Amino acid sequence: MAVLAVQAIRRMRGGAQGHLMLGADGEAYVVKFQNNPQHIRVLANELMATKLARALGLTAPECDVVEVTEWLIENTAELSVEHGRERQRCVAGLQFGSRLVGGLMPGQTMDYLPEEQLREVKNLGEFAGMLALDKWTCNSNGRQAVFHKRPREKRYQAAFIDQGYCFNAGEWKYVDAPLRGVYARNLVYEGITGWDSFEPWLSRLEEFDPGIIWGIAETVPPEWYGGDPSAIERLVEGLMVRRGRVRELIGEFRESSRQPFPKWGKAQENVVKGGFGLPGWADDVSGPVM
Template sequence: MAVLATQAIRRMRGGAQSHLMLASDGHPYVVKFQNNPQHIRVLANELMATRLAEAVGLSVPASEIVEVTDWLIQNSKELSLDLGQTQEQCRPGLQFGSRLVGGLMPGQVVDYLPEERLAEVKNLAEFFGMLVIDKWTCNSNGRQAVFYKRPREKRYAATFIDQGYCFNAGEWKFVDAPLRGVYARNLVYRGVVGWDSFEPWLSRAEELDPQKIWSIAEIVPPEWYGGDLAEIETLIERLLERRSRIRELITLFQESSRQPFPNWMTVSIGAIERQFPEPSWADTIRGPIM
């Protein structure tokens, strides 16, 4: 069920030339249009990858299908796209909307933090979980995030945005590379000490109910992928198969020239405890056998 766009506010930065719009539910959305300069499938990618990240418990904006009418486009000078030497009106119909982080009320949203502030981000460990999603969905772009704090708060929280290049953008092919889909700054990964650091997100992704994944794909408007059901079905089938490769893909990043996990322990504490359990009370008093 789509929400209706009621007002165009301004054009946003970025290659997709999104527009900030107010919708009938009272929320502002960053709206990507079908005829954006990147690819129509980035709308499908945004919706599916954002909902997958949400399903495993990561901080992503609320996402909606937004209907933009021809009347609104004709009566809003802002709703156009720059396509090199030409300009084109935004196409009416169903678009992808990502709810604006922080809303329109006063607050503070930034897309860059200095090292000392970045290290203090409340949910910094969620970068580990988002790496799971980016590797699983083959995000061919760098990981994007914005940071928000309310007035009087000292620490920011990260929200993960811009999933349009998951599934290798418009190609819907899984072309993996160690440095794809990762955040530009290693600091966010310093807290990784082993596989336990990726929990609970890793297990949730690996064990996510296939029906949940199919239900996410089913809400994607057919016009966002050309109406060929076989193509989106093939994409989801391969996505389901790839769950068994998430650890392998993270390992390739771990072994890359970035060396992103300097604190990775070869053997986790949990594994040591299982291998060498604490002696029971009886063992401590039994003494040697003579």
């Protein structure tokens, strides 16, 4: 059952032009609407990839389907989105909602930290796990994260947000390239010394129960993908196949011009499951479409 939105609080930044809204459950949600300027499928991408991240044990906000009524839209002037020079009212119905990191309680949430503070992030190692998930789900955007700490805490914790461009955004095709789905700053990857740095998330991903993936897909409202069950079936089938390619895709990023893993020794054998060496890829060359 969807969470009912009862109040619009403010417009949020970002390409999907989401709105911060209060749900009937008392929680604050960043809500992305079906007629957002990116694509209606970004709602499905957000719901699926965020739930997959949480199932792997990564720090992503809780999320849900949020119902926004016609009455609330008609009585809230700011509930609109811009398409170029045209402004449209947000459409009523089922939308995607991500819990606001930190909620509305006092605290501090940042989308950028100076280098010294970034190094001290409590769960910095999770960037390796999120890299694995982004490669698995073919995130065609840069990895986004926000950092939150409670009052009197000294260190921030990262929360991974904005999964709308997973599955190649509205395309729902798996087109891979080494520098897709990675965080902009190499610092978050400096602690990676080998495949052990991706645990336990990588092993969980490779052994992910297909039943859980299908269960997550079934929570996506059909209107978010045009009501065509074959489209989401193909998406999930491709996702299951890709569990066996994630190490290869990470290896392509490792060999890219970014050189993101300076502590992963050059002499260490670069091996994927099955004993095959990882090829080097040029940054501007896409991998296979699956």
